[in-house]
Amino acid sequence: MNYSxxxxxxxxxxxxxKLDALVLCHPENIRYLCGFTGSDGALIVSKEQLVFLTxxxxxxxxxxxxxxxxxxxxxxxGDGVIAVLTSLVVERIGFxxxxxxxxxxxxxxxxxxxxxxxxxxxxxxxxxxRKSADEIQLISTAAGLNLAGFTExxxxxxxxxxxxxxxLALEFAMRKLGAEEKAFDIIVASGERGAMPxxxxxxxxxxxxxxxxxxxxxxxAGYHSDETVxxxxxxxxxxxxxxxxxxxxxxxxxxxxxxxxxxxxxxxxIARDYISTCGYAEYFGHGLGHGIGLxxxxxxxxxxRSKAVADVGMVFTVEPGIYVPxxxxxxxxxxxxxxxxxxxxxxxxxxTFQNIxxx
Ligand code: ZN
Ligand code: ZN
Numbered sequence: 088m089n090y091s092x093x094x095x096x097x098x099x100x101x102x103x104x105k106l107d108a109l110v111l112c113h114p115e116n117i118r119y120l121c122g123f124t125g126s127d128g129a130l131i132v133s134k135e136q137l138v139f140l141t142x143x144x145x146x147x148x149x150x151x152x153x154x155x156x157x158x159x160x161x162x163x164x165g166d167g168v169i170a171v172l173t174s175l176v177v178e179r180i181g182f183x184x185x186x187x188x189x190x191x192x193x194x195x196x197x198x199x200x201x202x203x204x205x206x207x208x209x210x211x212x213x214x215x216x217r218k219s220a221d222e223i224q225l226i227s228t229a230a231g232l233n234l235a236g237f238t239e240x241x242x243x244x245x246x247x248x249x250x251x252x253x254x255l256a257l258e259f260a261m262r263k264l265g266a267e268e269k270a271f272d273i274i275v276a277s278g279e280r281g282a283m284p285x286x287x288x289x290x291x292x293x294x295x296x297x298x299x300x301x302x303x304x305x306x307x308a309g310y311h312s313d314e315t316v317x318x319x320x321x322x323x324x325x326x327x328x329x330x331x332x333x334x335x336x337x338x339x340x341x342x343x344x345x346x347x348x349x350x351x352x353x354x355x356x357i358a359r360d361y362i363s364t365c366g367y368a369e370y371f372g373h374g375l376g377h378g379i380g381l382x383x384x385x386x387x388x389x390x391x392r393s394k395a396v397a398d399v400g401m402v403f404t405v406e407p408g409i410y411v412p413x414x415x416x417x418x419x420x421x422x423x424x425x426x427x428x429x430x431x432x433x434x435x436x437x438x439t440f441q442n443i444x445x446x
Contacts, residue, residue: 088221090154093120096214097132104210107177108133110168110194111211113185115381118309119215121153129164130155131171140167165193172198181207212386217400222310222380223424226402227433229266229312230422232305234435236261237316244443246295246320250275253301254288261305270304270311270383277320281416284373284408295321295444298331298415304383311383313404314434315420319442327417330409331440333365334417337407338438341375345405345423345430351375351393358407359391367409370416376404379422401425402433 097109097120111130117123121130121139125148128141139155146160161167168190172180182191184206195204218226239260240253254273261269276286277299286300293299302315317331337358344357355375362371374390377383379402387395389403406420421434 088122089219090120090122092219093214094132094137098134100210100214101132101134101181104181104205104207106179106181106205108172108175108180109207109211110172110180110182110186112164112187112190113183113211115309115385116183116211116215119381121155123149123153124309125149129161129168131168131175133175133177136175138171140164140171163193165190165197168194169198172202177202179203179205181205181210183211184208209386215380216378216386216395217398218380218402218424219400223400223402223433225307225310226312226380226422226424229270229305229307229310230314230433230435232261232264232266232307233303233312233314235264236266236305237301237303237436239264241443244293244299244318244320246293246444248293250277250280250288250291250293250299253293253299254303257301257303261303266305266307267309268306270306270313274300274302274315276300276416279413279415281317282410282412282414284410284416284418293320296323298323298327298417300416300418302418302420309381311379311381312434313379313383313420313422314436315406315408315418316436316438317417317419319440321442321444323442327415328440329365330367330411330415331417333362333367334407334409334419335438335440337361338405338419338421341405341407342421342423342430342432345397345425347397347399347425347427347429349397351387351389351395351397351403352391354389354397354405355391355393358405362407362409367411370409370411371407372410373408376406376420378403397425399425399427 275288376389408418410416
């Protein structure tokens with residue numbers, strides 16, 4: 088990872104926001120800027136210095152991982168941060184909204200009365216919006232493990248198998264193949280449970296005539312994959328097939344439109360309009376997608392409220408769904424990279440309609 092380039096982006100942000108220092112506590116932002124993979128610490132960035140602070144549990148780990156000018160240990164986080172800010176001689180300080188209230192109160196109450204504090208959130212997130220080649224490589228590797236893991240467990244997808252057996256086998260397969268960890272609790276939702284967009288695997292058995300939605304991903308060197316397949320367990324009703332075809336077409340249309348310059352709200356609109364035309368508007372309740380990288384859900388938001396525009400290097404999901412209570416549901420999800428030429432789909436599992444009993 089090119090930490091000097093990332094540091095330069097943070098320094099440019101300081102200039103842009105007319106700030107003297109940033110105080111970061113969000114683990115993924117810290118990891119992005121200095122390589123620390125632990126869960127607790129603080130990173131202070133000024134134009135001249137990058138200082139990482141943590142407590143005694145993490146000092147040894149930090150010394151082997153962190154790329155910074157200085158690594159220090161604190162007993163109380165607020166006191167440690169104040170000491171660094173004092174030594175840097177700063178006035179205007181940006182801090183993340185995720186900074187614990189107790190720590191912020193410490194900084195404000197015990198720090199210099201001359202310090203001016205500015206809340207930041209989107210500004211810091213924006214540092215991670217456009218992925219570098221090495222980040223794209225890791226996300227692609229994680230996507231490749233999705234395909235390999237899914238291919239391995241696909242033969243077990245049969246009527247009578249329990250949803251939890253599927254999620255467990257999929258997690259095991261991905262980890263055995265080299266994934267660091269599953270990206271999130273794997274969703275396996277079959278039959279009427281498919282109408283729950285976030286139905287984690289249950290005791291329910293797959294049954295013939297149902298659809299099953301499997302939403303899963305893994306993590307490689309901190310970077311995540313996220314993909315959803317919906318499969319038919321034998322022949323399904325005309326209505327379920329119509330729902331599948333509608334979601335697939337909405338997914339394909341939105342994906343085809345991904346290119347630099349398109350508003351992300353427009354991608355959401357393309358998928359939503361098609362679903363509405365087919366009469367399912369009220370059954371597509373969530374946004375079209377989300378950015379992904381060091382976190383499963385990060386910027387940019389891809390929804391009707393999104394203000395962002397697709398830019399080269401962004402990686403986000405396209406995942407329309409239709410969820411009809413009492414009937415079932417379909418979601419189809421891929422991860423896409425915005426490229427200068429348009430886009431590249433990073434996930435690899437084919438999304439054409441598949442009846443798993445026909446193979
Ligand atoms: Zn997903
Ligand atoms: Zn997703």
